[in-house]
Amino acid sequence: YMGSRKRERLFGTGSQTNAYTDFHHTVFYACCPCEVPGGMLDGSLTALLGGGQRANSAKMLPRALDALCEVLDAQFAPARVEKERAAVLSEMSMVNTIEYRVECQILKALHAENALSRRFPIGLEQQIRAWTVDDVMHFHAKHYRPDNALLYIVGDVDTNQVEQQIEKIFSVLPKANKLPNHESLKVQSRHFPPVLHTWSGGTYNGISNVPGAKKINPDKFLLPLAVPSTNYIPTHTPVRAHVFQHELLQSFSFHLFAKRPIESVTTLQAHRLHVCRRLALAALQVRLNVMARNEP
DSSP states (O other): OTTOHHHHTTTTTTOEEEEEEOSSOEEEEEEOOSBOGGGBSOOSHHIIIIISOBOSSOBSHHHHHHHHHHHHTOOOOHHHHHHHHHHHHHHHHHHOSHHHHHHHHHHHHHTTTSGGGTOOTTOOHHHHHHOOHHHHHHHHHHHOOGGGOOOOOOSSOOHHHHHHHHHHHHTTSOOOSSOOOOSOHHHHOTTSOOOOOOOSSSOOOSTTSOTTOOOOOHHHHOOOOSSOOBOSSTTSOOBOOOOOOOTTOOSOOOOOOOOOOOOOOOSHHHHHHHHHHHHHHHHHHHHHHHHHHSOO
16 A cells, blocks of 8 residues: 555645554555645646646545555565565564553453454564565455455545446456355454453343354353463452563553443433443543552
C-alpha cells in the first residue's frame, strides 16, 4: 500500500491514507475530499500550483477505490518487500519501550487462555526476517481475497454511482475458485484458531456468534495457563495472578481486571444501564488517580 502508484495519485489532494493492524484485522483506508480540489485531474504539486489539467467537479472516489483495489491486486517486487521488511523491523525497534513491554505483559495475562496472548500485531522478529517473497505472495493470495474483505464507504456520495464504480474497479480481480465457506474465518483457518475467553464476570449468551459457525469445543482451543489460577476462597471465582519484573522499571503498578463479555445494547434501558456503568467507572478512576497523587 505504501508503494502503490495508484495511492500516489491521492497525494496533494488533501487526502489521508494509511494502514494499521490489530489483533483480528488489517485495515487500509483513504480519507479524501469528495471532489478533486479545484477540479484538478492531476493531484500533483504542479497541479496545485496551477499547472495541472482542470475539469468540472472531478470526483475523488474512483482514485480512492483504485488505491484500495490495488491492496488485493498487489505486486511483490523483491526490492519493495525488502523496503517494507526494513520499515517493520524499524517500527518494532521504536515501539519496544518498557511501557510497551508492560502493556504486552498485561495482555498476555489477560488473554492467557487464547492465542491473543501469543499473537501480537507487530509479529515475531525472527519470522519477519526469514520471510521470502514467495512466502509473502502465498500469504497474500490466501487471505487478501475479495470474499475475505469488507469495503466501507462513508460520505456525501451517490449510492448508485458508488455501486457502479465498485463494480467497474473491483471487477478486474480474479474470482474465487469455489464458493466461500460463510463460517467464521477463525473457524476455517488453521492460522487463526477460534478466540475463546475464560470470563471472570458477566454472562455470555452467544448472540454475537458468527452466523453459520460450528459449535466450538473449548477443550480443544483453550490454552493451558502459564500461571495456574488460585482459589483462596472456595465460593469465589479463581484468581489469575501474574508478576512482571524488569530492571528498567522504576515504579510499581498494580492492575486488577474483571474480564467480561461484551453485552448487547438493544433497548433504551440497556443503553441507560451501560452509560451509568461507564460514568461510575470513570468517576472511580478519577478518584483513584487523585488519591494516588497524595503522599502516603
